[in-house]
Amino acid sequence: MQASTVELMRDHVRAIYRSLTGADLPEPPPATGAPVPTFGELSLRFQELESLARHIPDIAERVPPFSFLPPLDAFGNDREIVVEVGVPGVERDDVQVVLEGETLVIQGSRDVAALVNGQTYYRAEIPRGPFRRTIALPRATLGEPRVEVERGLIRVRLARPPKVATARA
Amino acid sequence: MIDNVQPNELYRLNEAIRYTMDTMRRLAPQLGGSYETTRGLGMGGQTSDAMLDQIRDRIVESVRTRVGEGLRERIGYALRERLGEALREHLGEALRTMLTQGGSFGGGGQWAIESVRTRVADAVREQVIESLRERIGEHLRDHVIDAVRERLGDELRGMIAQGLLGTQIVGPQAEALALTLRERLLEGVRERIVERAREHIVEALRAQLGELLQERLGETLRTAFAQVQQYGGANPEWAVTALRERVADEVRERVAEGVRERITESVRHAIGGAIREKLMHMLRERLPETLRTVMMTQHFGGQQQGQFGGGQQLGGFGGQQFGMPQFGGGQFGGGQQFGGGQFGGGQQFGGGQPFGGQQFGGGQQQGGVDAERIVSTVRDRIGSGMRERVVEAVRDRFSQAMRERIGEAVRRAIMSSPVAQQLGPEAERLVETIRERVGEAIRERVGESIPDRIVETVRDRIGDVVRVAVSEAGVRPSMGPAPFGTQSPTTWQPQL
Helix, strand or coil: CHHHHHHHHHHHHHHHHHHHHCCCCCCCCCCCCCCCCCHHHHHHHHHHHHHHHHCCHHHHHHCCCEEECCCEEEEECCCEEEEEEECCCCCHHHEEEEEECCEEEEEEEECCHHHHCCCCCCCCCCCEEEEEEEEECCCCCEEEEEEEEECCEEEEEEECCCCCCCCCC | CHHHCCHHHHHHHHHHHHHHHHHHHHHCCCCCCCCHHHHCCCHHHCCCHHHHHHHHHHHHHHHHHHHHHHHHHHHHHHHHHHHHHHHHHHHHHHHHHHHHCCCCCCCCHHHHHHHHHHHHHHHHHHHHHHHHHHHHHHHHHHHHHHHHHHHHHHHHHHHHHCCCCCCCCCHHHHHHHHHHHHHHHHCCCHHHHHHHHHHHHHHHHHHHHHHHHHHHHHHHHHHHHHHHHHHCCCCHHHHHHHHHHHHHHHHHHHHHHHHHHHHHHHHHHHHHHHHHHHHHHHHHHHHHHHHHHHHHHCCCCCHHHHHHHHHHHHHHHHHHHHCCCCCCHHHHCCCCCCCCHHHCCCHHHHCCCCCHHHHHHHHHHHHHCCHHHHHHHHHHHHHCCHHHHHHHHHHHHHHHHHHHHHHHHHHHHHHCCHHHHHHCCHHHHHHHHHHHHHHHHHHHHHHHHCCHHHHHHHHHHHHHHHHHHHHHCCCCCCCCCCCCHHHCCCCCCCCC
């Protein structure tokens, strides 16, 4: 997960650079063996860059924010709970769904590569990058979540335990 | 988890961030700042200098048209009156000096005419200009700023609609942005524009008056001297009075008419020179800065506002100490409860809008499009200083009219009475003195008697009119997070 996150972050930086200059970000010189910042340090620097970029309309318009919060529906009946998350353009392999007790975590990423593959974006509004939604389920569920990705929707189905018939006195 | 990231990947990311950050600071030193220096105001530098020139010229033309015609009407009457007063004052002294020092209407006539003409023309010109300076300023304050405001607003709306300001905001929010930008741009430059325009117009008027006075005085004095020489040479005092009245009246009419004919064109020319540079500075330098400030502080919707979500979107990086990046999770994950608190906090900003980067624009825009705030801002800005201006305008116009009428009545009363015979030339001075004092007294009393409630009523009325206009423009009252503009294609609804 983290390796792909680093790659996503670098693609995002490349998109910012391209939007700023109209050119591709040059490849860095070979590493000299100097200490490399940790991922935590890089995250902070990345956050600083992203914040600066958001203050420049010309960039903000053409590079969507890194990471996003997709909209979510949750509904159900006696038999199951269904959670749907709207994320255009993702494949099943881009999505991870984890059930931790009664908390459902849906996360993944939408590829940003197209943003920097020699394309010049005039508008870039469809969100890209990592996303994550976490919800506490209203009822207990049974078994593993079933995940489908169809027409821009991630649909997670969670079976509910059958009702136990209570004996009449 | 950290183990699966190659140090080389971290190095490449670090270099990419460093290089991009350096580039951003170099190209936009104030913030990432003056992006327009490399890219124009809008996308891809579409807002070229030529386009700004066109916008500036349209504003200048609008101001010229409105101010030129209006100023002629505004100062026409006052100019005529001030000319008459100044001519009488300076002609009397100049003629008397000339006559008592032995000037003759014969061989020395030409020299005398030249002497009087030059001396009187300069003095009258300066006196008239000084007395009109304030009036010109008032007119410009009323009309130049109105004309700039109106036209600038239209231009800003057009620029926003075409995306030239780097935003695609539409509808009421675009209107609100245009309004805010316009007022911010005018703040601080209002008085400088007025001052500069006034000085240019005063200079134009000075040149025009000087030329006309020299010309008309010369012609009139020559004719009048000839007649006085024929009929009144024996009585110098009578000659002074007769000459003064006749020359003053005739020159006044002819100069006033000449100025009226030429002033529109002069003002058009002067206005262009006066405000062209200021407008260019406003459009090239201040507009990008102001836009950036407004977008940062007023939270207009649109993609730019992604930055307001930055903290939330990236806050999740803190989660990586658990071995997994928690993008956005810092705000929305964890102990939040389904159907409960999780939608009360961060979700307020996200609402039901489809994607994270945009939802913050929707939530934030409540600060930028608060109808009542627009109403109160406009009302207060118009209202502030309005009392003084209403009082001044009523005072000036009323007292001027009364002074003229009372002056005429006093003149007729004194001149037709035996007292005038006894006073001789002093009778005219007495008339002037009475007229001035009565005029001043009226002016003061009128100012005192204008009730505050009239001013308050006008102020309230402005508020009502603005409120209706804002409502018709579709600007909503502040009502919390809501979708806005093109960034919110779905209808906002409360979350579960």
